[in-house]
Amino acid sequence: MRMLRAIYNKAVMAGLARFVFNLFHDVFTGIDRNHKKALDESNLKEILTGEVKSLALKRVQLMAAAMYRLCGMPFVDLQHLSLNSVVDGVLKYNRQKTGNSVNIPINRDSCNLIKHLHLSNIDLSTESGYRHYQSLLRNFNAGLKRLADTLGVTVHISSYTFRHSWATNALRHHVPVEVISSALGHSDIRTTQIYLKGFDAAEIGKANSKVCKCLNVK
Template sequence: MIIKIELPKGIMKGSATLGKLSITLDKAQADYLVTHTDYVPACLSTVATTLSEFVETLVEQLRTNNKERIRETYACAMNRFLQFRGGHDIALDAIGSQEVEAFESHLKQAGLTLNTVSFYMRVLRAIYNKAVRQLSITDKRPFDRVFTGYPRTPKRAVDVETITLVAGYRTTNADEALARDLFLFSFYTRGMSFVDIANLRRCDIRNGHLIYKRSKTGQELQVAWRPEMQTIVDRHPSLDGDHLLGVLNNDATLKLRRQYQQQQSKVNYHLKRLSMRLGLSKPLTMYVARHSWATIARGMDIPVSVISDSLGHHSEKTTQIYLKSIDADVIDRANEKLIAAVENNG
């Protein structure tokens, strides 16, 4: 009888005394069968597993599970951290608050926005926490004194007049026309994200509704199919007979993920140029379409709960982040009316 035991990567790199290994065999079977193992190596907590080794393991798992977006964020954060360290790797149990705070300071000095700095901190913290759980290293809580929140961003929404201006703009080339129409399509579909638009299938239109699942949350949403949406589909038909819009192509040699990245960059580039031509005070992006839909809906006194459901948010708290600046404007206008009323009575 041969019993094969696989040990975690890195355990046998050096000489170490393994902890107790107990195996319970079920003798009632014709052949011996391992039914339980209780393996707790004493040296596990002191194994010098490095950040890059651990991230490589996580990245491979994510690749197997087709979680490309998370895989890319893990790799991106690790590469940025190693770049800060001059390319030198670091043992996971050596990561402390001093190292993390120095990295945060480095990112700020490089001119990155607070939101971007927080992004790197959150991703690295997620990696570190996984290492604490999976490798039983001591949690030094190195991220307690760095910013990992979500800073308030400037208002991204535009008003109805701007949306109308964009809709009536006469584009100068096919790429600009696609960018403009995808922006409008997002607005018409209650702020659908670019990744969801790009991945729509023709079969997603059923019984007069566009039915799709959000890539971010997996939540299913339904949007009544409108003539304005169909007009955009007619202008940019499927390239492969499968996708709804001519954004991604199954028949192309380039992988869909790479096609998506190129198209996203191209769309945002042309939206920025379109903003300049229209003389807008802020550049248009696909995210602006989403914020604008929420803002305009709130201005029409649509309840926050309805807006939250329409956007596919699991919590109204997320929707309130979108609407915080709107509520401030409403309060300011109300205050102006109150002041005017006092002055008129004076």
């Protein structure tokens, strides 16, 4: 609904649609902060490293692994990835969605993984290129569902799962939110905070114990 509202607003500005006052007034166009898109570490490990025999599912698994290892890279940016953008061990690219520049250190294993995937650059500015990309995205999400079913993972996953999972796990390993935001290519740290899955009471309790320990307070 947020996307539909944005498209409608652009159409109004371009004179392609009639302005209707408060058209989206009674429609929820916010973000459900209770909807958890990140996988826990056990399910994530199974999806990325579980044994599969199908070559098609193995490719889906490798693409998911590449997205996660490249700091939660979106599927669309993965499709435009080129190793020619690697300079002195740093992958430099601009996000397709926002144009924001992102710099990610990349090791030999990640480079080999990208080479193995044989990704082809897609021109989204053309109708045929956009349709081809949408087909790739649909097939990838369908492949993720089959991969999850094959590995016995019952939670819903999609192309964005690995982006949310990377951000959440980075926070759990005490990576500053500012660093996470930069790695994701966000312009506003508030966008990053929407991605981050909340901590449960047990984790908060552990953190509180550590903070209070310095004062000898139990």
